[in-house]
Amino acid sequence: MNRRRRHIGVALAAALVLAGCGEGFDEDPLAGSSIGSAPGRQSLGPATLQVLIGSATSVELEATRSIMQTWAQRTGNKVNVVASADLPQQLGQGFAGGTPPDLFVLEPGAFSRYAQPGALHTYAERLPGADDIYPNLRSIFTHEGKFVCAPKDFSTLALVIDTEAWAGAGLTDADLPKDWAQLEAVAKRLTTPKRKGLVLMDDVDRIGAFFKQAGGWLVDPSGKKATVDSPQNLQALQYVQRLLRSGSAAFAKQIDSGWSGEALGKGSAAMVVEGNWVIGALGKDYPQRKWRAVELPAGPAGKGTLAFTNCWGIPSVSKNRQAAENLVAHLTDVSQQNALGEGFGVIPSRRLAASLFARSHPEQQAFLAGADYAQGEPTAKGLESVLKDFDAQLLGLTSGADPKAILASTQRNAEQVLGR
Amino acid sequence: MTAEENVTNAALVTSGETNATLGTQRRRGRWGRGSAGSGRTGAGVSAKRGEAVAGWLFAAPGIALLATFVLLPMLLALWVSVLDWDGTYSPLSGRAPVVGLDNYAALLTEDGLARRDFALSVRNTFYFVVISVPVQTALALGLAMVVHNRTLRGRGFFRAAFYFPSVTSAVAISVVFLFLFSGSGAINAVLGFFGIDGPTWFADPRGVVHELLGALGLVDPSAPPEWLSGTRLWGLTLWEWLSGPSVAMSAVTLLMIWTTSGNFMLIFLAALQNLPEDVLEAADVDGTTRWQRLTKVTVPMLMPTVFVVLTMGLIGSWQVFDQIYVMGQGNPAKTTLTPAYLSYQRSFAEGSYGLGAAIAFLLFAIIVVLTWAQRRLLRDGRTS
Numbered sequence: 001m002n003r004r005r006r007h008i009g010v011a012l013a014a015a016l017v018l019a020g021c022g023e024g025f026d027e028d029p030l031a032g033s034s035i036g037s038a039p040g041r042q043s044l045g046p047a048t049l050q051v052l053i054g055s056a057t058s059v060e061l062e063a064t065r066s067i068m069q070t071w072a073q074r075t076g077n078k079v080n081v082v083a084s085a086d087l088p089q090q091l092g093q094g095f096a097g098g099t100p101p102d103l104f105v106l107e108p109g110a111f112s113r114y115a116q117p118g119a120l121h122t123y124a125e126r127l128p129g130a131d132d133i134y135p136n137l138r139s140i141f142t143h144e145g146k147f148v149c150a151p152k153d154f155s156t157l158a159l160v161i162d163t164e165a166w167a168g169a170g171l172t173d174a175d176l177p178k179d180w181a182q183l184e185a186v187a188k189r190l191t192t193p194k195r196k197g198l199v200l201m202d203d204v205d206r207i208g209a210f211f212k213q214a215g216g217w218l219v220d221p222s223g224k225k226a227t228v229d230s231p232q233n234l235q236a237l238q239y240v241q242r243l244l245r246s247g248s249a250a251f252a253k254q255i256d257s258g259w260s261g262e263a264l265g266k267g268s269a270a271m272v273v274e275g276n277w278v279i280g281a282l283g284k285d286y287p288q289r290k291w292r293a294v295e296l297p298a299g300p301a302g303k304g305t306l307a308f309t310n311c312w313g314i315p316s317v318s319k320n321r322q323a324a325e326n327l328v329a330h331l332t333d334v335s336q337q338n339a340l341g342e343g344f345g346v347i348p349s350r351r352l353a354a355s356l357f358a359r360s361h362p363e364q365q366a367f368l369a370g371a372d373y374a375q376g377e378p379t380a381k382g383l384e385s386v387l388k389d390f391d392a393q394l395l396g397l398t399s400g401a402d403p404k405a406i407l408a409s410t411q412r413n414a415e416q417v418l419g420r
Numbered sequence: 421m422t423a424e425e426n427v428t429n430a431a432l433v434t435s436g437e438t439n440a441t442l443g444t445q446r447r448r449g450r451w452g453r454g455s456a457g458s459g460r461t462g463a464g465v466s467a468k469r470g471e472a473v474a475g476w477l478f479a480a481p482g483i484a485l486l487a488t489f490v491l492l493p494m495l496l497a498l499w500v501s502v503l504d505w506d507g508t509y510s511p512l513s514g515r516a517p518v519v520g521l522d523n524y525a526a527l528l529t530e531d532g533l534a535r536r537d538f539a540l541s542v543r544n545t546f547y548f549v550v551i552s553v554p555v556q557t558a559l560a561l562g563l564a565m566v567v568h569n570r571t572l573r574g575r576g577f578f579r580a581a582f583y584f585p586s587v588t589s590a591v592a593i594s595v596v597f598l599f600l601f602s603g604s605g606a607i608n609a610v611l612g613f614f615g616i617d618g619p620t621w622f623a624d625p626r627g628v629v630h631e632l633l634g635a636l637g638l639v640d641p642s643a644p645p646e647w648l649s650g651t652r653l654w655g656l657t658l659w660e661w662l663s664g665p666s667v668a669m670s671a672v673t674l675l676m677i678w679t680t681s682g683n684f685m686l687i688f689l690a691a692l693q694n695l696p697e698d699v700l701e702a703a704d705v706d707g708t709t710r711w712q713r714l715t716k717v718t719v720p721m722l723m724p725t726v727f728v729v730l731t732m733g734l735i736g737s738w739q740v741f742d743q744i745y746v747m748g749q750g751n752p753a754k755t756t757l758t759p760a761y762l763s764y765q766r767s768f769a770e771g772s773y774g775l776g777a778a779i780a781f782l783l784f785a786i787i788v789v790l791t792w793a794q795r796r797l798l799r800d801g802r803t804s
Contacts, residue, residue, distance in 0.1 A: 089768040096507045096773075113771045119508040253623035253752065256603025381506070384770055389533055392754045395625060400642060413533040 047320040048078040049327060052094070052101035054087040054310075059280075063340055071330045077323055095119060098317065103324040106149060106313035108140050111379040114313065115143040121314040123325045124150045129332050132350040134307075140376035141311045150332050151349040153340065154309035155275040156370040157209050158293040159183075160261075165190055165270040177297040180213070180239055187248040190270035198249040199260045199269035200240070202394040204387045205377075206260075206273050209306050210236035212375050213299025218387070218414070219378050226414035228390075229407045235300065237403035244398045251395060265289050275308060276347065276367040293366040307374035309349065347371065382417035389413060501777035511773070523778035528654075534766075534775060536655040541757040542786070543656065545738055547665040548758070552676045553733040559681040560729065561722075564688035565714075579689070586683035594746035597675045598622065621671045625753035629664025666755030672743055680736065684729045691725035692718075727798050731791055738787050759783040 049072075053064060065081050072079040082101070084090040088110060094100040095114070106114065114120050124130055124138075124147040137151040159177070169189045177183040187197030200206050204218070211217055216232030219225060227233075243249035252272075257263035260272035265286030272278070273296065282289055296305050312331065314324045330336060334356070337348035341357040347368055348354045358368045378387075390410045393401060496511070501523055505516040526534045566572065567579045585593060600606050601621035608618035619626075626641075634641040639648070648659040665673060695718065703717045719726070741760040748756035750765070759779055767776025 086768075092507045092768050092771060096510070098510060110771070113506055114508055117506060117508050254620065256620050256623075382770065382772070385533060385537070385766070388750075389537070389754070392751070395623075395753055416532050 046076045046078070047102075047323040048080060049103055049320055049324055050101040051079055051081045051327075052087065052090060052104040053081065053083055054105055055083045055085045067331065067336055067340060068327065071327055075323075075326065077327075079327070095315070100315040100317065102314065102318045102320045103327060104313045104315075105152065105310045107310055108377040108379045109384045111141060111148075111311070112143070112381040115148055116381065119315060119317075120148050121316045121318065121321050121325075122146050122148045123314060123321070123328070124148055124311075126325070127329050127332055129329075129334065129350050129352075132352050133332075134349060134351060134354075134371060136307060136372075136374055136376055137309055137349050140307075140309065140379060149311035149313050150328050151309045151311050152331075153337065153346040153349050154307050154371070154374075155277055155346055156307050156367045156374045157206065157273055157275050157296060157305045158366040158370060159296050160264060160272050160274050160278055160291055160293045162264055162267070162270050163290045163292050165195065165267075169270075176294050179297050180299055183297045184243060184246075184248070187243060187271065188246065191248040195267060196248065196250045196255060196263070196269050198243060198271045198273070199252050199255065199257070199263045200249065200273055201260055202251040202253060203391040205306060205308070207237070207240060207394060208375070209273065209296055209304055210240055210299065212304025212306070213296070213301060214239075214304075215299070215301030217375060219380065219383075219418070223378060223380055224418055226411055226418050228414055229411035232301065233407055234403055237397070237407065239299075241397045241403055245400075251398065253395070254398065261285075264291065276364055279363055293363065295366050295369050303370070303373055305370035305374045307371070307376050309376065380418055383414065386410060386413040386417055497777045497780060500773055501781055503774045505773045506771045507767075507773050508771075516774075519774065523774045524782070526775065527778055527782060531655065537754070537757065537762055538759065538779060538782070539655045540660075540754050541759045541762045543661055543663070544665070544669055544755055545740065545758045547663075548669060548673055548676070548740065549734060549737040551665065551670075552673050552680075552737050553730060556677045556681045556684060556733055557726065557729050559677060560684035561688050561719075561726075563681060563685040564692055567685070568689055568692045582685050583682040585679040586686075588679075590679065590742040591746050593675065593679055594743050597671065598747060601671045619667050622668045622748060623752050624667035625755045626667055627663025627665070627755070628667065628670055629662055630659075632664070633662075663755075666752070668748055668752055669756050672740075672747060672756060675743060675747075676737065676740065680733065684733065687729055688722070688725060691722050695721055723798070727795070730794060730798070734790060734794060735787055738783065738790070759786075 051068065053061070055061075061081075061083050068079040068081060071077075087105065088107070091100070091104055091106075091110070094104075100119075106120075120143075122143075124133075124141065127150055130138075130147065130150075133151060134154070137154060138147055141147065141149050141151060169186075171186060171189065175182075175186055177186050183198070190197035208218065211233050214232040214236040216227065216230045216236060218228055220227050240249075244251070252258070252260045252263050252269075255263055255268050257266065257268065260269060260274050261278045261281045262285070263269035264272045264274075264278070265282055267289075276293075278293075282291060295303065298304070312328045314321055314328070318324060331340075332350060334348075334350060334353045337350055337353035338356050340346070341348050341353070341361075347364065348357055354368060354371065358364055387410075390406065393406045393409070396406075397403065500511050502518055502520055503511060503516040504519045504522070505511050509515055526532060527538045528535065563582050567575050567582065569575075572578065602608075603618075603620040603623070605621075607621070611618040630639075630641045633639040639645065644659040648662070649657050651658045653661060699717060699721070700713070703713050708716070739760050740758050741764065744750070744756055744758050744761045745764075750757035750761060760783065763776045763779040763783070765776075766772045766779065
């Protein structure tokens with residue numbers, strides 16, 4: 001075991017040397033032009049596409065695989081789908097070695113890092129359904145005015161309620177919280193010695209929704225300027241702290257749950273702020289739990305929720321760019337998006353597919369309702385560790401940490417990454 | 421150079437010139453390679469040269485392997501550590517801007533998140549090492565003595581049992597510990613039996629020393645005095661430096677002690693079996709008590725082994741990665757962040773490979789300095 005823990009530098013370096021030995025490392029990645037109009041060494045005829053996706057549930061993996069195989073059989077190409085347990089790491093290794101996969105799932109957090117140096121093939125605008133994709137999702141994957149890669153599907157946050165606990169506390173549909181004050185009130189009523197009214201995750205992916213509701217956000221609309229330390233964000237964080245310190249709300253970790261969905265399933269939470277992945281998870285792990293989802297209550301500045309998505313990235317050095325582009329066109333086709341949504345319950349990135357999907361899935365309604373105003377994750381390079389640092393400070397809110405100080409230090413760190 | 425000379429010297433020795441002093445051997449070694457003739461036959465010189473060539477030839481595969489998989493990667497990592505390289509192309513293509521020592525400066529001198537994270541990781545690992553290394557060494561020695569005892573029944577079983585954690589996958593053990601230490605896990609159930617309300621271990625960022633100071637009434641953890649919370653040292657306040665390991669890190673430390681002590685037990689056991697019986701018998705004849713025999717005879721004779729175990733423990737602990745990757749990934753509140761994990765995270769998750777490589781080299785420097793210091797201390801302890 002000591003041997004396996006060898007010097008990390010050596011491991012890193014070994015990866016780098018392998019990178020150096022990789023095929024085509026002194027090719028200019030820009031030779032093929034990230035615009036894609038000049039096809040470069042584009043290979044013609046049937047291609048074998050290497051596709052890298054994150055390790056999802058087996059259901060999701062199978063659904064993705066079968067849709068890709070259908071396309072492969074129809075077009076005479078081959079598709080080799082690899083599910084990675086550590087996608088960012090495997091992707092980084094592929095790019096550093098000059099042999100990235102032909103098609104891969106890219107997180108917003110890593111988007112700028114690859115788009116900035118022109119490592120991504122810009123194709124999304126040419127897709128048949130490009131205009132139909134939700135504009136807020138498009139803007140996430142837009143770099144310097146160009147829509148680079150197509151969003152796969154997405155999830156939004158909603159308020160998920162344990163209906164038995166709700167009825168048990170004497171609450172009715174009329175009590176569904178519409179604003180912060182009502183949320184605070186119902187959380188208090190739903191709290192028992194064994195149960196918290198509202199359970200959250202201690203990360204920006206949940207707390208950020210409160211920022212939006214207060215009219216603030218982490219970055220300005222250009223995504224290039226940090227706006228963490230704002231009166232709006234402070235108001236939101238103070239509200240969350242008040243909830244936590246009143247005892248009617250808690251972070252999932254503090255009540256011994258891995259995440260909020262687990263707390264709801266175990267009955268230690270009456271309400272949670274979660275995405276629609278909670279639907280599948282509750283059905284699988286806690287099938288007895290009866291729940292419903294409603295839109296997140298509005299804050300002082302109105303409604304706000306967050307959108308989580310990934311895009312289908314195509315490297316500009318890939319020889320199979322055209323084939324990969326065709327595959328993405330197939331994947332973002334309304335009928336296929338709908339089939340994928342059926343398979344594992346994510347909202348299709350195209351409006352048309354999304355509305356079809358919601359018609360057959362009433363339980364997704366609340367999540368879909370947020371789609372139009374949902375805020376996507378920031379994509380600037382280096383912001384990930386800044387937000388991780390923000391997350392690490394959130395647990396302190398319960399024990400009395402100063403929200404102002406948290407925002408100020410995050411602002412400082414963000415400015416260092418983004419520039420003032 | 422020395423390897424080269426050794427090969428030549430070996431060649432000389434085999435040809436019968438065994439009585440030469442080291443100095444002349446060196447000189448002859450040079451002649452042996454034919455730089456100057458002095459009364460040796462040409463055939464003799466060429467035979468020596470042939471043997472030298474053969475020696476190099478035999479060593480070549482090893483040297484090539486070392487160069488390819490150790491030396492080259494290290495040099496490349498050193499190169500990357502002075503680049504601002506994002507990993508989307510080859511670092512040797514010349515596209516990556518050379519930033520000199522900027523990455524190191526970001527970690528050591530510039531006020532910012534990178535330095536803060538690195539300082540936190542060093543703090544966490546320092547407490548981790550300070551606890552785990554002495555404890556695992558003492559425990560390993562104790563276990564070795566127990567299973568070395570001839571009168572112990574089922575020695576084979578105990579040896580295997582103590583060694584078992586070392587041969588099991590670190591990831592599997594970490595997962596088991598996650599269950600054991602979960603809020604409603606076995607550890608808290610046992611504590612609950614004694615009426616103790618256990619913490620939520622891996623979600624608890626409170627520093628043990630902070631809590632201890634609070635419990636003793638010396639400092640109020642929620643409002644530390646100004647001289648502690650106001651004085652900054654390398655990006656962290658004195659109060660933060662004083663935190664001690666967090667509750668979460670303490671659980672990781674326990675796991676580390678448990679898994680590595682079996683491994684080191686084996687090394688101690690081998691050393692114990694090599695101790696000369698007559699010395700121990702002489703101690704018996706002199707009428708030593710068991711404690712005297714342990715502290716005055718056995719342990720002093722084991723000092724070289726203790727040194728090896730301490731050094732290996734120190735190096736291994738500073739590089740802790742697997743357990744962190746599985747159990748906390750730096751959470752809660754960055755109190756299980758370690759330099760090795762931070763290097764990985766900055767490089768692969770964020771694409772700041774230059775920074776990641778710089779962290780790796782600073783970690784290397786820390787380990788070299790501490791190993792050297794430990795060596796000095798132990799040597800002094802022995803001679804005094």
